[in-house]
Amino acid sequence: MTLIETKPSENLNIVIVGHVDHGKSTLLGRLYADTDSLPDGKLEKVQAICKQQGKDFEYAFLFDAFLEEQEQGITIDTARTFFMWKGRQYIIIDAPGHKEFLKNMISGAARAEAALLLIDALEGVKEQSKKHGYLLSLLGVRQFAVVVNKMDLVGYRQDVFEGIEKEYREFLGQFKAVPSQFIPVSAKLGDNIANRSKQMPWYTGATVLETLGGFQKEAARSEQPLRMPVQDVYKFDARRIITGRIAAGRLKVGDHLVFSPSNKRANIRTVEAFNIEPQPAEGQAGQSIGVTLDDQIFVERGEIASHQEHLPSVSTAFRANLFWLGKRPLEKERKYLLRVATKEVDCEVASIHRIIDTMDLAQQQGSNTVNKNQVAELTLRTKTPVAFDLSASFEATGRFVLVDEYDIAGGGIITELVHDDQEFLREEARRRDFAWVKGEVTVEDRAQQYGHRAAVVLITGGRHTGKSFLARKLEGRLVADGRHAYLLDGENLRRGLDADLNEEERGQTTEMARRYGEVARLLTDTGLIVVSTTNPFGLAYQEAAQAIRTLVHPAPVIAVHMSKTEEEPPPNTDVVLSGPTDFDGATARIIDELKRRGVLAQAIGAKPVFQYSI
Amino acid sequence: MKHLRQLEDQSVYILREAYKHFNNLAMLWSMGKDSTVLLWLARKAFFGHVPFPLLHVDTSYKIPAMIEYRDRLAREWRLNLVVGQNKEALAAGMNHTMGRVVCCTALKTNGLKQLLEHKGYTGVILGVRADEEGTRAKERYFSPRDKHGDWDFRDQPPELWDQYKTTFPPGTHIRIHPLLDWTEINIWEYIKLENIPFIDLYLDKGEGIRYRSLGCAPCTTPIKSTAKTVDEIIEELRHTTVAERSGRAQDEGRGMELLRKDGYM
Ligand SMILES: Nc1nc2c(ncn2[C@@H]2O[C@H](COP(=O)(O)OP(=O)(O)O)[C@@H](O)[C@H]2O)c(=O)[nH]1
Numbered sequence: 001m002t003l004i005e006t007k008p009s010e011n012l013n014i015v016i017v018g019h020v021d022h023g024k025s026t027l028l029g030r031l032y033a034d035t036d037s038l039p040d041g042k043l044e045k046v047q048a049i050c051k052q053q054g055k056d057f058e059y060a061f062l063f064d065a066f067l068e069e070q071e072q073g074i075t076i077d078t079a080r081t082f083f084m085w086k087g088r089q090y091i092i093i094d095a096p097g098h099k100e101f102l103k104n105m106i107s108g109a110a111r112a113e114a115a116l117l118l119i120d121a122l123e124g125v126k127e128q129s130k131k132h133g134y135l136l137s138l139l140g141v142r143q144f145a146v147v148v149n150k151m152d153l154v155g156y157r158q159d160v161f162e163g164i165e166k167e168y169r170e171f172l173g174q175f176k177a178v179p180s181q182f183i184p185v186s187a188k189l190g191d192n193i194a195n196r197s198k199q200m201p202w203y204t205g206a207t208v209l210e211t212l213g214g215f216q217k218e219a220a221r222s223e224q225p226l227r228m229p230v231q232d233v234y235k236f237d238a239r240r241i242i243t244g245r246i247a248a249g250r251l252k253v254g255d256h257l258v259f260s261p262s263n264k265r266a267n268i269r270t271v272e273a274f275n276i277e278p279q280p281a282e283g284q285a286g287q288s289i290g291v292t293l294d295d296q297i298f299v300e301r302g303e304i305a306s307h308q309e310h311l312p313s314v315s316t317a318f319r320a321n322l323f324w325l326g327k328r329p330l331e332k333e334r335k336y337l338l339r340v341a342t343k344e345v346d347c348e349v350a351s352i353h354r355i356i357d358t359m360d361l362a363q364q365q366g367s368n369t370v371n372k373n374q375v376a377e378l379t380l381r382t383k384t385p386v387a388f389d390l391s392a393s394f395e396a397t398g399r400f401v402l403v404d405e406y407d408i409a410g411g412g413i414i415t416e417l418v419h420d421d422q423e424f425l426r427e428e429a430r431r432r433d434f435a436w437v438k439g440e441v442t443v444e445d446r447a448q449q450y451g452h453r454a455a456v457v458l459i460t461g462g463r464h465t466g467k468s469f470l471a472r473k474l475e476g477r478l479v480a481d482g483r484h485a486y487l488l489d490g491e492n493l494r495r496g497l498d499a500d501l502n503e504e505e506r507g508q509t510t511e512m513a514r515r516y517g518e519v520a521r522l523l524t525d526t527g528l529i530v531v532s533t534t535n536p537f538g539l540a541y542q543e544a545a546q547a548i549r550t551l552v553h554p555a556p557v558i559a560v561h562m563s564k565t566e567e568e569p570p571p572n573t574d575v576v577l578s579g580p581t582d583f584d585g586a587t588a589r590i591i592d593e594l595k596r597r598g599v600l601a602q603a604i605g606a607k608p609v610f611q612y613s614i
Numbered sequence: 615m616k617h618l619r620q621l622e623d624q625s626v627y628i629l630r631e632a633y634k635h636f637n638n639l640a641m642l643w644s645m646g647k648d649s650t651v652l653l654w655l656a657r658k659a660f661f662g663h664v665p666f667p668l669l670h671v672d673t674s675y676k677i678p679a680m681i682e683y684r685d686r687l688a689r690e691w692r693l694n695l696v697v698g699q700n701k702e703a704l705a706a707g708m709n710h711t712m713g714r715v716v717c718c719t720a721l722k723t724n725g726l727k728q729l730l731e732h733k734g735y736t737g738v739i740l741g742v743r744a745d746e747e748g749t750r751a752k753e754r755y756f757s758p759r760d761k762h763g764d765w766d767f768r769d770q771p772p773e774l775w776d777q778y779k780t781t782f783p784p785g786t787h788i789r790i791h792p793l794l795d796w797t798e799i800n801i802w803e804y805i806k807l808e809n810i811p812f813i814d815l816y817l818d819k820g821e822g823i824r825y826r827s828l829g830c831a832p833c834t835t836p837i838k839s840t841a842k843t844v845d846e847i848i849e850e851l852r853h854t855t856v857a858e859r860s861g862r863a864q865d866e867g868r869g870m871e872l873l874r875k876d877g878y879m
Contacts, residue, residue, distance in 0.1 A: 010617045011795070089617075091744075091795065103772045107754070110774040231627070232634050236663040245627050245776070274658045275808060287619075288626040290661060301634065325772050339777050401777040411774040 010217055015093045015108045017136065018118030019128035023149040027118065027187040028092055029059025031208070034194035037083035038062065059187070086213055102131075102373050103325045109136055110411070114215040115144035116208070121160055121184070122153045125167050133168070137177045138321060138375070138413060140395050145181040145211045152186040156199040181211050221285035224248040225310030227389070227397050229341035230259070230303045234290070241272050241290040242299060247341065247396035249307075251291070252282035259303040260387035261314040261426075262554035263433040266293035296444035302343030304387040304397060308434070312387045312397060314426060317350065317418035320400070323375045326409030330370040330402070337403040338380060340388050340414075341396060350381040370410075379418055383572060385426065385553075390414055425514065425550040429521075446527035450484050454524040454555050455599040457590060458548060459533045460541045460570060461562035466581050467533040470562065475531045477587050483600070485529040488520060490536025509537055513544040517551030524555040529599065542570045558593050560586075618804050622655065625792040627776065628755055629659040629739070632790045633666070635780035636737030640696070642726075643668040645680045646828045647801050647812055648741035650687075652793055654810050656739075657691070667694040669729055669738075673721040674704055675830035683813050698729030710832045715873060717833075723878045730787065739790045745797045746858060757789045758782055765789075798858050799851050806844045818842050827858055 016024045032038050042062065050057045083090050093108035109115060115136050119129050136144055146168060154160045161184045172179065183192055184203050191197035192207045206214065226249030234241045251257070255268045271280045272290040283289040299305075304312050324330045330349065338347040355367050356375045370376040391398030391413035402410045447453045457474065459467045471487055478485035497515060498506060505511060516536070523530045534541035549557050549572075561569035563578045574593050577586050594600045632639055641656065641664075643649045656664050670684060688695040700708070703720040710717045730738060742750050752767055756778035759765055771779045782788055796804075805812055818824040823836040824847075841847045 011620070013795075089797070104770070107770075107773045231630050234660065236660060236665065239661070241661060243630060245623065272661055274662050286623055288623045288630070288659070337781075341776075396776070399775060401774050403781065406779075406781045406783055407771045408774060408777060408779060409772075411772075411777075 010087075011089045011091055012212070012215060012217060013091045013093065013111055013113045014212065014215075015105075015112035015115045015141070016118065017105055017109065017115060017132040018147075019120065019123070019126040019132075022118045022120040022123070022126075022129070023187045024118055025060030026058065027116070027147065027149065027185075027193070027208070029062045030187050030190060030193050031090075031092070032062065032083050033059070034190065035083050035085045035209070085209055088213070090212060105132065106135060106139065106323065106325065106411070109139050109141055112141055113143065113217070114212070115141045116147050116212075117144055117179075118147045118149050119164055119168065121148050121150045121164065124164055125171070129168070130171055133172055133177065134175065134375070135323065137172075137175050138323060139411075140391070140399070140413070142177075143215050144177075144179050145183060145208075146179045147208060148182060148184045149187050151184045151191060151197075151200065152189055156184075156186075156191075156197070158200070158202045161203075180214065181206055183208055183211060221248045221395070222250050224285070224394065226251055226255075226306050227312065227341075227394055228257075228289075228305040229343070229397065230299055230301050230305060231288075231342050232301055233299065239272060239292055240296065241292055242305075243288070243290040244305070244342070245288045246283055246285050248285050248394055250282060250284040251305075256308060257293070257305045258308050258311060258434075259297075259299045259305050260312050261385045262299065262303055263430050264297045264299055264303075264554070265308075265434070266295035266297050268292075269294045296442045298443060302341075302345075302386075304341065304343075312389050312394075313417045314385050314387050314430075315417055316383075316385050316420045316422070317379060317381045318388065318414045319353075319377070319379050319416035319418055320412040320414050321356075321375065321377055322370070322402070322410050322412030324370045324372060324410040326372060326404050326407070328404070329372070330376075330404075330410060332368045336409075338382060338386070338400055339403065340386055340400040343386050345386055346383040347380045347402075350379040353377040353379070377415075381420075385422070385550075388414055390416070422546060422550045425517070425547055426553075428514075429551055429553060432518075432521075443525075443527070450527050452483055452529065452594075453599045454527050454529065455558060455594065455597070456520055456524060456530045456532065456548065456552050456555060457558045457560065457594075458545055459531075459560045459562060460545055460573070461534075462539070462564075465562040465564055466583070467535060467562055470560070470577075470581070470583055470586055471531050471533050473583050474587050474590055477591070478529060478531070481591075483529055484527060485531055486523060488516075488523065488530050488532045490516065490533070493519065494536070509540040509543050510547070512536060513547035514551065516544070517548040520548060521552045521555075524552055529594070545570060556597055556599060558590065558597065558599075560590060615807060618800060618807055621796055621800060622658065622804070624795065625652075625655045626659040628778070628790065628792040629656055631776075631778055631780065632737055632739055632756075632792075633660070636788070638733070638735050639666045639737040639739070640669050640733070640735045641666060641739040642741070643670055643684075643695075644741075644828070645670070645676075645684050645813065646741075647805065647816060648743060648793060648796075650810060650812060651796075651801050651804055652739065652741040653687075653691075653693075654808060655792060664691065664693055666739075667696045667733075669726075669735075670695065670697045671722055671725040671729060672697050672699045673725065673830050674699065675709070675721075675832055677815060677828070677831050677834075679813060679815060680828065687811065696729070696733070698725055698732075700725040700728060710830070714833060718873055718878065721830075723873060726878075736782070736787050737790055738787060739792065741793045742789075742791045743796050743798070743801075744794045750794075753789075753791055753794060754779070755791050755794055756780065757791065759787050759789055761785045799848060802844055802848045802851065806848070816847065 016028060018024055033043060046061050047057050093112055117132060119125055148161050148164050165182045183205065184200055185192040185208060187193065191199055194207065194209050196207060227247040228244045229247060230242055231244040234243060251268060253268050253271060256265065257268060258265050269292045271283055272292060273280055306312060332349045332352050335346055335348050338345050352367055352370060354377050355370060356377065389397040399413045401408045459471055461467055475485050475487040493516060520530050534544050537544035545559065559573045560575040560577065561573045566578045569576050575589050643653055700721050708717055708720045742753060744750055744753065754770055754773045758771065758779060779788065815825045815828060818840050822838060822840055824839045824841060825834065826837050828834060839850060841850045
């Protein structure tokens with residue numbers, strides 16, 4: 001029995017990447033053998049099989065778990081294996097370099113804390129060497145070393161090694177990636193893996209194992225401003241617990257949290273945990289925790305909690321670098337599901353700025369699609385505002401994936417905030433919400449009392465489509481059902497609130513909609529279901545509806561569109577009514593939608609089924 | 615201890631993702647050390663509650679002490695326990711002498727498939743670890759299974775950062791593996807840290823043998839060991855290079871590969 005290392009005090013996730021056949025599996029086998037980490041008899045067993053089949057022994061065979069693999073002779077998937085060295089357990093993700101398997105390499109690298117990138121000394125820098133180097137950088141793997149393998153095949157020559165180092169450093173420099181080390185090795189013969197090579201006295205740097213030992217565990221994310229994406233809200237017992245994994249920074253009992261994009265705020269009352277004594281009072285980056293708040297605000301999955309001094313960005317658009325792995329190409333103007341931290345929202349590709357050729361980083365413009373395994377620079381536009389960061393400042397809240405149909409089909413990092421036309425109103429709403437003076441009665445109290453939540457039902461459409469009539473009818477029906485509803489008619493603002501405006505100013509949709517939205521915001525704060533039409537805005541109803549949404553956020557807006565003949569409703573419409581209207585039927589449909597959205601939910605606060613609309 | 619908390623944080627995150635995304639979710643519990651740690655992690659994630667049923671695929675050949683332990687914890691922790699059994703195969707006399715892979719397929723793989731189908735679960739949480747044996751090292755945290763419950767290991771969806779596959783076509787389901795990054799030593803270290811109750815079959819009771827991995831009585835053999843405490847197990851594992859599942863007969867030859875492609879745990 002071999003004696004392996006004692007206490008594994010920590011784990012480090014490592015990925016080994018590089019062009020196919022440059023020696024990844026061989027290096028891995030060598031690392032295992034040289035650290036005595038192989039199960040008893042495994043080496044001998046594989047050697048015996050090779051002998052029996054008349055094959056040369058390969059270290060790579062040690063990891064062939066599948067029959068198919070041996071047949072194909074290439075490792076096919078992200079296999080995680082472990083070895084121990086100097087008080088650390090290395091979890092090696094054996095990422096294969098075969099072209100078709102980029103998906104697996106990316107899955108492996110996305111989880112890695114450090115990487116080894118292999119280059120064959122004889123073949124030199126190949127396409128995959130470049131692609132993998134670029135992707136490591138895109139995926140956020142900042143710690144990596146370049147291993148120049150098969151030095152035995154080039155007579156252990158220093159000039160060959162230095163030539164490769166120079167060429168590859170220049171390539172990496174174009175996107176500011178800096179490897180911690182270039183190491184000349186022979187994986188097959190064991191030079192500079194665990195033991196210093198006698199063949200290459202000219203190399204005095206670290207061996208592969210020494211380099212691994214020098215990799216740091218996780219960057220100090222706890223020192224950054226707080227980011228906690230809300231994962232879920234539980235109410236299994238008397239406690240209403242907001243859970244999430246702290247992506248950056250730290251928090252403690254008493255901290256004032258702001259949730260974006262809803263701008264809701266509350267103080268942390270407790271930090272909850274199971275079987276931890278005494279109960280913790282703080283948390284920091286990396287931890288999956290749960291907190292209760294001193295105020296029963298309604299927050300939901302996808303919002304990001306932060307401190308007020310360092311808020312994340314909020315917009316409906318951003319620019320990003322994306323790699324695509326989908327079975328079908330990514331297409332401009334097509335809809336995808338975007339996932340940023342815990343937020344999921346529909347989005348579309350607003351524009352594809354360029355495709356980046358990872359071979360020479362040349363840029364190709366004017367494409368309407370991104371093919372599998374390509375990298376592109378693009379702008380995404382989301383259906384509703386999302387909170388995020390730039391990936392240069394925050395890793396976890398600055399990256400995203402796109403889901404096409406059922407699969408995660410691409411991933412990327414956010415490089416730039418794109419200002420949308422709601423930016424000023426959103427900023428107004430944020431400032432207003434932060435300064436909002438609250439009484440003792442919470443939104444939750446009102447909802448309990450009324451048996452429903454606040455919402456805005458906004459009826460859009462052209463002239464003479466029956467909007468006002470439907471609005472009246474709906475108000476009547478809701479009140480008859482015992483709901484607290486109110487018809488807000490634009491006419492009623494004109495002579496009072498808007499009396500200070502002259503004729504010309506009254507014609508400006510922006511200011512009119514702003515005033516209208518602020519009044520609706522006050523009414524929803526009282527817990528009412530506000531029923532309204534866009535009549536005061538005439539044909540500018542789309543713009544007005546958008547402004548109202550921004551200002552009443554996060555109260556849900558149920559958008560109803562009416563038209564005499566079939567027409568394309570404005571984006572985000574919930575109920576479409578076209579043709580001659582059956583007003584009773586229309587009212588029933590709107591009430592159903594209010595139920596579906598949880599506004600008229602029976603059991604409020606049990607399991608949150610409530611979806612904000614904006 | 616810090617590394618155990620990191621593993622715990624990751625597993626808890628995965629469990630919460632599973633709970634959020636799957637309406638019809640269940641967890642497999644074999645009463646072994648891994649799935650019991652998994653169960654404990656669920657109690658961590660949900661603050662003392664286990665908000666989904668626990669499935670036990672009973673082959674009828676389990677060691678009796680395991681069933682007693684199962685029923686005791688189910689009572690004490692107020693678990694919603696669902697036991698499934700391939701009664702047809704048992705009635706037809708299925709046992710390990712008919713071939714180990716044949717028996718495992720009938721009683722475990724098919725037993726599990728029947729149970730999943732019957733209850734319509736779309737998400738199943740399992741305590742599979744990457745370091746147990748080769749095929750498990752290739753797993754994703756969220757791993758899709760097709761209409762027949764089969765696993766297409768060659769064409770697995772990408773898994774990026776903390777984003778997992780949570781959408782899937784009707785008729786298929788997802789296997790969820792929160793313990794993938796844990797090692798056998800981590801499991802025992804965590805059992806010690808959290809003081810989790812486990813079956814004493816894992817300990818030597820003076821005869822110089824103990825079980826290292828628990829399965830059905832006929833196909834699981836104890837190993838030579840004098841470890842009488844968790845500390846002694848950890849110490850022993852730090853120095854052994856014998857594979858964990860060496861006492862599990864179905865692992866011989868290509869057994870596990872064939873079993874797992876067909877939907878074995
Ligand atoms: N001469 C020599 N051959 C090597 C070395 N490392 C790997 N090889 C061979 O290169 C081939 C491909 O290696 P492998 O590890 O399977 O590459 P992978 O596809 O990157 O995993 C195998 O035939 C290895 O024996 C080395 O250092 N020197």
